[in-house]
Amino acid sequence: MKVRHLKWVAGGVGLIAAGACHAQSSVTLYGIVDSSIQYVKLDRTVSPTVMAASGNLQASRWGLRGSEDLGGGYRANFQLEMGFNTYTGVAGGSTLWNRGASVGLSSPYGSLDFGYMYLPIYWVFLGSDVATYGLSNPAAIMSLEHTVTLGKSGTGGFYQNAVRYRTPNFHGLTAELGYSFGSQNSSGQVADGRNLGMNVQYANGPLWVGYGVNHYQYYANTTILTPSAQTTQVVSASYNFGPVTLGGNYLYTKRSDPTNFFASAEMLNAKVPIGPGDLNIGAARRIEKGGARALAYDIGYVYFLSKRTQLYxxxxxIQNNSHSTQGFGLLNSAYATVQPGFKPWAFTAGLRTSF
Structure with missing residues (x-):
């Protein structure tokens, strides 16, 4: 009887230990499914068109996020995320985890991550977009200031072969340093796509401010081995006044290749809770070398059917001058640029849910 009793005790201890180990680890499946109908005038030579669109409030995606408690304040973390088109079922990119893949360690001294990630400047840009879900695809301000517009380094996008360090939070002050090793291309140019960036952010109650910079190396042509560079800087802020939240930024980018390209942009936007949803308003201006000027405006309403599901x-x-060719590339990649001086417009309505 004693032997049997000891066996039950040993088995119970084993189950408890297994449960404790399991409790120290977690894996979360998450995602967004977003579909809409849009009515757009994308270019001068294209008639106004009604079309289906995926991810017009937020890009549809699913992902896995995991964490393991290693003890002593240390944790191992990973994240894998891919986008997809809700109308076609097609994955959102040429790679499986096209929206990020990383693994890292966090500790009382900060966190270190490795993989395919956003570099630090992205988070400063995102912090200035106070819309219900920042970087809404139909938002004209995004078309003016995001990756496609500002070229090589831009304010977003994912970077391969990247390493990122984030500091602990010091009374609202945080900093981040990121480096992407780039890769050797087919012409033997070893620094293609190499990035170095950092940010500093400060949050105190309703106030948030941030600064970010990114230095990107590339080659102007395939016959040289000395890389050119594009440097982008952004200063951002937001403030929650209670009923209204305001956000804004200023950014400047310049390339060192023989084109001497440069551009600057400013953005201001607001979120106003009205009834069972949020009113989002935004405006932006961009100035480029060569006299190109563009103004952009957007207004939207996000109606909460529940905490996870919204109608929008x-x-x-976008108002281009005679030298500017900015289009709605985020709504249709074939029209990232338009005929000089054309003023594209778009209306979109859709449904978003998350899990």
Missing amino acids: GYAAY
């Missing part, structure tokens, strides 16, 4: 509608407009 947006209207957006």
Whole structure:
């Protein structure tokens, strides 16, 4: 009887230990499914068109996020995320985890991550977009200031072969340093796509401010081995006044290749809770070398059916001068640029849910 009793005790201890180990680890499946209908005038030579669109409030995606408690304040973390088109079922990129893949360690001294990630400047840009879900695809401000517009380094996008360090939070002050090793291309140019960036952010109650910079190396042509560079800087802020939240930024980018390209942009946007949803308003201006000027405006309403599910509608407009060719590349990649001086517009309505 004693032997049997000891066996039961040993088995119970084993189950408890297994449960404790399991409790120290977690894996979360998450995602967003977003579909809409849009009515757009994308270019001068294209008639206004009604079309289906995926991810017009937020890009549809699913991912896995995991963490293991290693003890002593240390944790191992990973994240894998991919986008997809809800109308076609097609993955959102040429790679499986096209929206990020990383593994890292966090500790009382900060966190260190390795993989395919956003570099630090992205988070400063995102912090200035106070819309219900920042970087809404139909938002004209995003078309003016995001990756496609500002070229090589831009304010977003994912970077391969990247390493990122984030400091602990010191009374609201945080900093981040990121480096992407780039890769050798087919012409033997070893620094293609190499990035170095950092940010500093400060949050105190309703106030948030941030600064970010990114230095990107590339080659102007395939016959040289000395890389050119594009440096982008952004200063951002937001403030929650209670009923209204305001956000804004200023950014400047310049390339060192023979084109001497440069551009600057400013953005201001607001979120106003009205009824069972949020009113989002934004405006932006961009100035480029060669006299190109563009103004952009958008207004939208996000209606909460529940905490996870929303209906939304947006209207957006871009005003190009005679030298500017900015289009709605985020709504249709074939029209990232338009005929000089054309003023594209878009209306979109859709449904978003998350899990």
